[in-house]
Amino acid sequence: MVVTKGASLLFIIIGLVGASISILLGFLWVPSLDPSTVNGPESFRIIYWHVSFAWCSFLAFLLLFIGSIIWYLKKDEIGWRFFSVGSDMGLLFGMGVITSGPIWGSVAWGKPWDWGDLRLNSFALLTSVALFLVLARRAQQDTNQTRDTLSIVGLFGFSLVPITAMATTWYQKQHPPIIVVSSEETGLPSDMLFVLILSFISFCFIFVGFSIITDRIHQLELKMENNQKNLDEGWLN
């Protein structure tokens, strides 16, 4: 138990230090944008955390998808553990994207949200699915039927990931296209790309640390519930 706590804390600390360094490099090392080409040239520095939050949310939904499949097909406890951690992480990292994106949009586009943009709306739906799964898991009794139903919703949620990821390629309106793929219209200068990758690697450490400890909490909650059942049965007998 102490090892789990220590390991997850180490992952989180390494991740937070790396993420902080990426903010500093974003300010001190990467040059500013030309004010004549973009609105609010300083606000682009949100990218280093906004994109890392978004990529980690996709990792979370991948975890959710794997968990949903394993649970639905095999009824294996490990599937439900993946599902539970994936939904919690999906909500956390999705919230980071949903809050920072509109702040950036209000500067860059002059409005925080565009209801006609596929990327924005599919991502909002994805985060709503994660919110629903987290709330439903806490509100419903933990039975196999509940798990079956929620894992189906989890599969639906993951089906939104490729739509969200490819949205700007298929139907670009406001949100910028995929930035790490270099082409005539897209791509990042090498210094920005370096800071972005550093930030994402740091966020992966945070993601792993959070996932380990979130899973530990779910296991302890289950243990506490079983202990309580044993105590209650002891009193009844």
Added chain:
Amino acid sequence: MSSTGLMELAIAYVIMIGLLGGYVKYLFSKLNDLEYRIEAQENKQISEESE
């Protein structure tokens, strides 16, 4: 809205740092609470078995 977007940048980072910091606080306080409660349950179980 500031013309350079610096204010918005600061607000966005404060919110994202708050999310991560808040979740770290939640995780460790929840973990400590659960460990404390499980220990209390197990002590109770042991004392009941010995009676």
